[in-house]
Amino acid sequence: MGGLDDLYQQLILDHYRNRRGRGRIEGASASVHEHNPVCGDECYLDILVVDGRIADIKADGDGCSISQAAASMLTEVAQGKELDDALELVEHFRLMMHGEAEPDEDLLGDAVALEGVAKYPVRVKCALLSWLALRDCIADYRETVATGG
Amino acid sequence: MGSSAQHTLDAQALRAEFPILASPRPGGGEVHYLDSAATSQKPQRVLDAMDAYYRETNANVHRGVYEMAAEATERFEAGRDAVARLVNHPREATVFTKNATEAINLVAWAWGIRELREGDEVLVTLMEHHSNTVPWQIVAGITGATVRFCPVTPGGELDMDAMHEMIGPRTRMVAVVHVSNTLGTINPVEEIVAMAHEAGALTMVDATQSVPHMPVDAAAIGSDFLAFTGHKMCGPTGIGVLAAAPGRLEAMEPFLGGGEMISDVTTEGSSWNDIPWKFEAGTPPIAEAVGLGEAVTFLEGIGMDTIRAHEKTTARQMLDALDEVPGLTVFGPRDVERRGASVSFSLDGVHPHDIGQFLDSKGVCVRAGHHCTKPLMRHLGVQSTARASAYLYTTTDDILALRDALIECREWFGAA
Numbered sequence: 001m002g003g004l005d006d007l008y009q010q011l012i013l014d015h016y017r018n019r020r021g022r023g024r025i026e027g028a029s030a031s032v033h034e035h036n037p038v039c040g041d042e043c044y045l046d047i048l049v050v051d052g053r054i055a056d057i058k059a060d061g062d063g064c065s066i067s068q069a070a071a072s073m074l075t076e077v078a079q080g081k082e083l084d085d086a087l088e089l090v091e092h093f094r095l096m097m098h099g100e101a102e103p104d105e106d107l108l109g110d111a112v113a114l115e116g117v118a119k120y121p122v123r124v125k126c127a128l129l130s131w132l133a134l135r136d137c138i139a140d141y142r143e144t145v146a147t148g149g
Numbered sequence: 150m151g152s153s154a155q156h157t158l159d160a161q162a163l164r165a166e167f168p169i170l171a172s173p174r175p176g177g178g179e180v181h182y183l184d185s186a187a188t189s190q191k192p193q194r195v196l197d198a199m200d201a202y203y204r205e206t207n208a209n210v211h212r213g214v215y216e217m218a219a220e221a222t223e224r225f226e227a228g229r230d231a232v233a234r235l236v237n238h239p240r241e242a243t244v245f246t247k248n249a250t251e252a253i254n255l256v257a258w259a260w261g262i263r264e265l266r267e268g269d270e271v272l273v274t275l276m277e278h279h280s281n282t283v284p285w286q287i288v289a290g291i292t293g294a295t296v297r298f299c300p301v302t303p304g305g306e307l308d309m310d311a312m313h314e315m316i317g318p319r320t321r322m323v324a325v326v327h328v329s330n331t332l333g334t335i336n337p338v339e340e341i342v343a344m345a346h347e348a349g350a351l352t353m354v355d356a357t358q359s360v361p362h363m364p365v366d367a368a369a370i371g372s373d374f375l376a377f378t379g380h381k382m383c384g385p386t387g388i389g390v391l392a393a394a395p396g397r398l399e400a401m402e403p404f405l406g407g408g409e410m411i412s413d414v415t416t417e418g419s420s421w422n423d424i425p426w427k428f429e430a431g432t433p434p435i436a437e438a439v440g441l442g443e444a445v446t447f448l449e450g451i452g453m454d455t456i457r458a459h460e461k462t463t464a465r466q467m468l469d470a471l472d473e474v475p476g477l478t479v480f481g482p483r484d485v486e487r488r489g490a491s492v493s494f495s496l497d498g499v500h501p502h503d504i505g506q507f508l509d510s511k512g513v514c515v516r517a518g519h520h521c522t523k524p525l526m527r528h529l530g531v532q533s534t535a536r537a538s539a540y541l542y543t544t545t546d547d548i549l550a551l552r553d554a555l556i557e558c559r560e561w562f563g564a565a
C-alpha cells in the first residue's frame with residue numbers, strides 16, 4: 001500500500017476531514033465557479049481584496065479528498081498574499097503538479113504534501129481545480145478594476 | 150442454444166481464457182475487474198482471430214479480385230453473419246459502425262436531419278447514456294425539433310405512466326436504453342416500442358448493455374433501430390452495430406459518403422450501393438469485424454441465457470455484499486429480474502474518486518464518475534457514483550474483494 005500512503009498523506013486526510021477556509025464571502029471582490037468535467041466536482045472561490053492583498057479567501061463546493069484538501073490548503077497559504085505573489089504561488093503549484101518544479105516548502109506550506117498527486121494524472125485535475133480558480137478569480141478582479149467596475 | 154438454458158457457468162474456469170484475468174498484474178497480485186460495463190476483457194481466441202486475419206489474409210474487402218482479397222471479404226462478412234444471428238436479425242439490415250455512438254449518430258443524421266421539423270419531438274429518457282441524448286440534441290438544434298426526457302422513478306425505473314403521457318402526435322422518435330449502464334435497470338422496450346409505433350413514432354433502442362449480457366431478439370423487440378458496441382461483448386474496440394428494421398435503411402439517404410457506399414459516381418452525381426454497404430463508407434473495420442464475429446461465437450458457445458443466469462446470481466451476490474458495507478447506498482432496482490449486473494452506489498463521507506483510488510490499491514477495478522449519464526446524476530442529486538459491473542468471468546471472490554475493500558475504504562477515510 002506504499003502508493004496509497006504516498007498519495008493520501010496524513011496531512012491531506014487531515015485537511016479533508018477538517019477543511020479550513022470553507023464557505024462563501026459576503027461582498028467578495030471577485031468570485032468564480034469552476035467544475036471538473038471528468039467527475040462533476042464543483043468549486044466556488046471567493047476573494048476579498050484590500051490594498052492589493054488577499055484579505056480573505058474562501059472555497060466552497062464538493063469533491064474528492066484531493067480536491068477538498070487542496071482547496072483547504074490554498075485558503076491557508078494564499079491568505080494575506082499580494083495578488084502577484086498569489087499568482088506566483090499558483091504557478092509554482094501548477095508546475096509541481098505537472099512534475100516540472102521541485103516543491104518549495106516555504107512557499108507552499110501544507111500544500112507541499114500534494115506533491116505525490118503528480119504521479120496520478122487523473123487526480124492532478126482534482127488538486128488544481130481550486131488553485132486555478134484563484135488564478136481566474138484574480139484575473140476577473142483585475143479586469144473589473146481596469147474597466148472601472 | 151435453447152438446450153443450454155439451465156447450464157451454469159464456471160466463471161473461474163472461463164477466466165483462464167482471458168489473458169488479463171489469467172495472469173497477475175505486472176506489480177503482482179490478482180485483478181478483480183469490475184468495470185465490464187465500460188469495456189469487457191477479451192478472450193485469447195478473439196485476439197487470435199484478429200491476429201490470424203492480419204497474418205493470413207490481410208487485404209482490402211470488396212475490391213481485389215485475387216484470392217486473398219476474397220478470403221478477407223469472406224471473413225469480414227462472416228462477422229456480420231455472426232452478429233446478425235446473435236440478435237436474430239437479417240444480415241443485410243445489419244450495419245457495421247465505429248461503435249454504438251456512431252450507430253445512433255448515423256440515425257440522428259441520416260434520418261433526423263431530413264425528417265425532423267419544428268414542433269416535432271424526440272423522446273429520450275433521463276437514464277440515457279450521453280450517446281443517446283447528445284446526437285438528438287444536436288439534430289434538434291438544427292431542425293427546430295424538441296428533445297424531451299421521460300422521468301425516472303425513485304426506484305430507478307422508467308416512469309411508464311409519464312412515458313405514456315409524453316408519447317403523442319408530435320413524437321417522431323422514441324430513443325430508449327434497453328439496460329441502463331448506470332442503474333442496471335432493464336427497461337420494457339417491447340412495450341415502449343409498441344406504444345411509440347401506435348403513435349406513429351420511430352424507435353431507437355440502445356442495446357449496448359443488453360446484447361453482451363442476455364438474449365436479445367431484435368425481431369421480438371421490433372424497434373426501427375437497435376444499436377450496440379463490440380468492445381463490451383468480448384470483441385475489439387472500433388466496431389459497433391446498427392440493426393435496422395426491414396425497409397428503413399432502403400428509405401434513408403446515406404450518412405457518410407465515400408468509397409464502398411456508392412453504386413455509381415459521375416460528375417453529375419452519385420447513386421448508392423445496396424444495404425448494408427450504403428451505410429459503410431470507406432474501408433471498414435475489417436479485423437475488428439473478424440474479432441467481433443469470433444466473440445459472438447464464443448458467447449453463443451456459452452449460451453446467452455446461461456450468461457444471463459450467471460449475472461442474475463452475481464447481481465444478487467453483489468447487492469447482498471454491498472448491504473454489508475455500512476453507510477453504502479445502492480441506486481437502482483433491487484430485484485435481479487429487473488436489473489443487470491451493473492451496480493452504482495455511494496458511500497457516506499467518501500467521494501467516488503477516492504473509492505476508486507482506494508479500491509485500485511486492493512486490486513479492485515471499479516468506475517467512478519457520472520458514467521456519461523449526467524442528466525441522471527442530477528436527477529439522483531449526486532455529482533458522481535461508484536459503479537461495479539460484472540460479466541461472465543466475475544466470481545464470488547471478486548465480489549467479496551469488493552465488499553472487503555469498501556469496508557476498509559470507509560475506515561481509511563475516517564468516515565466510520
Ligand SMILES: Cc1ncc(COP(=O)(O)O)c(C=O)c1O
Pocket residue numbers: 186187248249250251278280281326328329330355357358378379389521
Ligand atoms: C448504455 C450505453 N450506450 C452507449 C454507450 C456507448 O458505447 P460506445 O462508446 O462504444 O459507442 C455505452 C458505453 O459507454 C453505454 O453504456
